[in-house]
Amino acid sequence: MADASSAMTANRAIPLAGRLTGGPAVTIRPAEPCRRLALRASADAVPLLSAALGIALPVKPKQSAGAKGRVALWLGPDEWLVIDEVGGDPVAECAGVKALHSAVDVSHRNTAILVEGHGAADVLNAGCPQDLSLAAFPVGACSRTLLGKIEIVLLRTGDNSFRLECWRSFSDYAFAFLADAARG
Amino acid sequence: MLLIRCPYCEEERPELEFRGAGEAHIARPADIASVSDEAFEAFFFLRDNPKGITYERWRHMHGCARFFNAVRDTVSDRFVMTYKAGEPKPDAKTIEKARAGA
Numbered sequence: 001m002a003d004a005s006s007a008m009t010a011n012r013a014i015p016l017a018g019r020l021t022g023g024p025a026v027t028i029r030p031a032e033p034c035r036r037l038a039l040r041a042s043a044d045a046v047p048l049l050s051a052a053l054g055i056a057l058p059v060k061p062k063q064s065a066g067a068k069g070r071v072a073l074w075l076g077p078d079e080w081l082v083i084d085e086v087g088g089d090p091v092a093e094c095a096g097v098k099a100l101h102s103a104v105d106v107s108h109r110n111t112a113i114l115v116e117g118h119g120a121a122d123v124l125n126a127g128c129p130q131d132l133s134l135a136a137f138p139v140g141a142c143s144r145t146l147l148g149k150i151e152i153v154l155l156r157t158g159d160n161s162f163r164l165e166c167w168r169s170f171s172d173y174a175f176a177f178l179a180d181a182a183r184g
Numbered sequence: 185m186l187l188i189r190c191p192y193c194e195e196e197r198p199e200l201e202f203r204g205a206g207e208a209h210i211a212r213p214a215d216i217a218s219v220s221d222e223a224f225e226a227f228f229f230l231r232d233n234p235k236g237i238t239y240e241r242w243r244h245m246h247g248c249a250r251f252f253n254a255v256r257d258t259v260s261d262r263f264v265m266t267y268k269a270g271e272p273k274p275d276a277k278t279i280e281k282a283r284a285g286a
Binding site: 061062075076077079129130143144145146151 | 185192193194195197198200201246247248249250
């Protein structure tokens, strides 16, 4: 992080940096910092925003769409969470879109926890009431839901891997909850 | 756990994600400053408490965050059907059909 651009900006620190836990069936670790965009728009703005972001924003419930380290998660009929892990700036890309929309940078509001291993769904189900079987929640499925007492956004990235997005002030709770659930 | 069908998510989701929001189909007067005290009282405070079918607002608070309406039976506590906000009250025939299907 010694290049010119990082000298101009604040250093990114994630609240769970350096932590790692798990159990016999699962590994739980924080995700790398990334850019996040909370996007609200009506149906007529979706094609323009999709073009600007380079992803076709999913319009069906529980679906995500992604390309090249960037993924858009359907959260509601007019609401998406866009996660960029490759250093792009989705907020800036939306700025040129003339159709009415709201694009808010929430990169540091959220932090993400990666839950991986063949027991990942079971560990999450300790606090998440949704059906996380592959039939009901296939790879690529995403949803805003609950984990214990907090609201999370869950994305299934593989058969046995999930990305859990939560607000950073709740991340310690989420991590401790998962660590507890993962014990042998 | 009770499962509630969200008309926006198009599937049944656990009740923990939802929050009730009172009686549905209560229209706010267009010019609320000009209504009589009695009419305001009826709009603001008075709610039905029927035995049987009720119409309720619910919110998928920890899901898609959308408000929607539900037909619920106060005797069995069952959700008979749910429908999107803004849609008209389902008629008796639709409710009967949904009840038979449930």
